[in-house]
Amino acid sequence: MLPYITVLLLCQLAGEVLVRLSGLPLPGPVVGMVILFIGLVIRGRVPDGLENVTRNIFANFPLLFVPASVGVMVHFKVIAAEALPIAAGVLVSTVLTLVVSGRLMQFLMRRKGEDHT
Numbered sequence: 001m002l003p004y005i006t007v008l009l010l011c012q013l014a015g016e017v018l019v020r021l022s023g024l025p026l027p028g029p030v031v032g033m034v035i036l037f038i039g040l041v042i043r044g045r046v047p048d049g050l051e052n053v054t055r056n057i058f059a060n061f062p063l064l065f066v067p068a069s070v071g072v073m074v075h076f077k078v079i080a081a082e083a084l085p086i087a088a089g090v091l092v093s094t095v096l097t098l099v100v101s102g103r104l105m106q107f108l109m110r111r112k113g114e115d116h117t
Contacts, residue, residue: 011036
């Protein structure tokens with residue numbers, strides 16, 4: 001189990017180093033996930049040990065949101081003071097995401113030869 005946790009952490013570290021050295025405008029853990037994905041594609045399968053580790057991590061995933069929730073409560077006054085711009089940003093980004101996702105889906109289905117308009 002420990003070797004596979006080490007693999008996950010090393011991929012994250014490699015992502016962080018790559019972002020810092022290259023100046024990529026991406027979070028290091030995201031780049032690390034891409035590195036892990038490429039490694040798994042090259043390998044052709046997910047090792048059983050890695051699958052077990054990730055299953056255990058996902059089983060405890062809600063616990064990982066506790067620090068973020070506490071952070072929100074610590075800054076509650078600031079968030080309350082900026083509630084309108086935050087709500088507007090969430091609303092606009094949600095609508096924009098729905099529109100772009102729908103258009104992309106239509107484009108991909110048309111390209112595949114299916115017409116579901």
